[in-house]
Amino acid sequence: MTELESARKKAMEGERLSLSDAMALYDDNDLLFLAEAARRAKERASGWRVFYTVNRHINLTNICSSNCPLCAFQVEEGDRRGFLLETEDIDRILEDAKNVKNLTEVHIVSALHPERPFSYYRDVVRQVKAALPQVDVKAFTPVEIVNFAKLEGRPIRAILEELQQAGLDSLPGGGAEILSDRVREIICPKKATTAEWLETMKMAHALGIRTNASMMYGHVETVQERLEHLITLRELQDETGGFQAFMLFPFHPAHTKLGEEYHLRRVGSWEDLKMLALSRLVLDNVAHFKAFWVMLTAPIAQLALGFGADDLDGTIGEEKIIHAAGAKTGTGITKETLKRMIREAGYEPIERDTFYQEIREEG
Numbered sequence: 191m192t193e194l195e196s197a198r199k200k201a202m203e204g205e206r207l208s209l210s211d212a213m214a215l216y217d218d219n220d221l222l223f224l225a226e227a228a229r230r231a232k233e234r235a236s237g238w239r240v241f242y243t244v245n246r247h248i249n250l251t252n253i254c255s256s257n258c259p260l261c262a263f264q265v266e267e268g269d270r271r272g273f274l275l276e277t278e279d280i281d282r283i284l285e286d287a288k289n290v291k292n293l294t295e296v297h298i299v300s301a302l303h304p305e306r307p308f309s310y311y312r313d314v315v316r317q318v319k320a321a322l323p324q325v326d327v328k329a330f331t332p333v334e335i336v337n338f339a340k341l342e343g344r345p346i347r348a349i350l351e352e353l354q355q356a357g358l359d360s361l362p363g364g365g366a367e368i369l370s371d372r373v374r375e376i377i378c379p380k381k382a383t384t385a386e387w388l389e390t391m392k393m394a395h396a397l398g399i400r401t402n403a404s405m406m407y408g409h410v411e412t413v414q415e416r417l418e419h420l421i422t423l424r425e426l427q428d429e430t431g432g433f434q435a436f437m438l439f440p441f442h443p444a445h446t447k448l449g450e451e452y453h454l455r456r457v458g459s460w461e462d463l464k465m466l467a468l469s470r471l472v473l474d475n476v477a478h479f480k481a482f483w484v485m486l487t488a489p490i491a492q493l494a495l496g497f498g499a500d501d502l503d504g505t506i507g508e509e510k511i512i513h514a515a516g517a518k519t520g521t522g523i524t525k526e527t528l529k530r531m532i533r534e535a536g537y538e539p540i541e542r543d544t545f546y547q548e549i550r551e552e553g
């Protein structure tokens with residue numbers, strides 16, 4: 191049996207893939223084979239169910255001290271495009287959120303403001319929990335947590351514990367980009383290193399904080415670095431079991447220094463679907479894979495349900511980070527649209543909370 195034949199057999203039967211198996215499948219470029227194998231893996235993990243959630247995103251600030259070449263969202267302090275939400279602004283958002291039927295999650299991610307102390311972020315978590323006690327707070331990527339720890343001169347564990355006491359329920363999986371220090375040196379040299387990102391996730395899992403994981407591809411990384419990234423996540427998941435979902439983002443080069451310097455274009459839908467299917471196959475120990483419609487567009491996100499995704503994420507309400515990089519998608523989507531997209535793909539729509547518990551619709 192050739193290496194490719196062996197990799198194909200393993201992929202179809204749900205056996206663990208090595209790095210060289212994954213490379214062979216990538217190079218083979220048989221998209222429909224990958225779709226079939228990934229669909230089987232999805233159906234082994236979550237049957238005919240496909241999830242969605244009613245959530246709200248809050249971006250607290252776009253003023254950032256990190257200045258990552260990959261970023262189209264951040265501005266420097268003093269820039270007239272900068273924003274920073276104060277308590278009253280957040281109150282207004284939360285008042286509005288109270289009218290959203292079945293809202294189950296508030297998702298908060300932000301830039302690394304050079305001056306705001308950790309207590310500001312902790313108090314936002316308290317504020318959200320006080321206004322919406324039934325809602326799960328998913329907030330702060332490992333990049334933000336590492337920044338808080340550095341600002342405060344405190345260990346990561348102490349920061350996570352304080353946030354947990356304030357009401358934090360889970361961490362989003364962002365800021366992983368590609369877990370290779372060679373790549374990070376080019377795309378985001380000042381933000382958390384590979385080791386710091388992994389340490390934060392490991393610590394969160396040890397404290398019982400479930401998290402997501404992610405990958406941003408299509409910039410200066412090699413295919414091998416993408417696949418190694420997946421295997422690094424798989425190893426941590428073997429150890430902790432704390433990742434509940436994985437999502438992958440194609441890099442949007444518009445309005446970024448990285449895009450300009452390296453003359454990058456956004457990868458095509460073929461690559462998006464191929465990487466999604468391969469991720470589902472390599473990350474065999476993560477149950478849920480998101481097709482994030484804001485990044486992929488709704489039509490490609492729907493197609494992704496045939497390539498291993500089992501979650502269309504949420505209604506969102508408003509999102510600033512990806513739109514700053516030129517995403518042309520809307521800022522929200524209705525629950526009815528998400529349900530229709532799932533049904534058209536032949537699956538059963540299931541409304542979920544942050545922890546994939548089914549939500550029964552009221553009224």
Ligand code: SF4
Pocket residue numbers: 254255256257258260261262263264300301302333378381
């Ligand atoms: S990617 Fe995050 S840390 Fe880097 S500049 Fe943008 S907002 Fe700041």
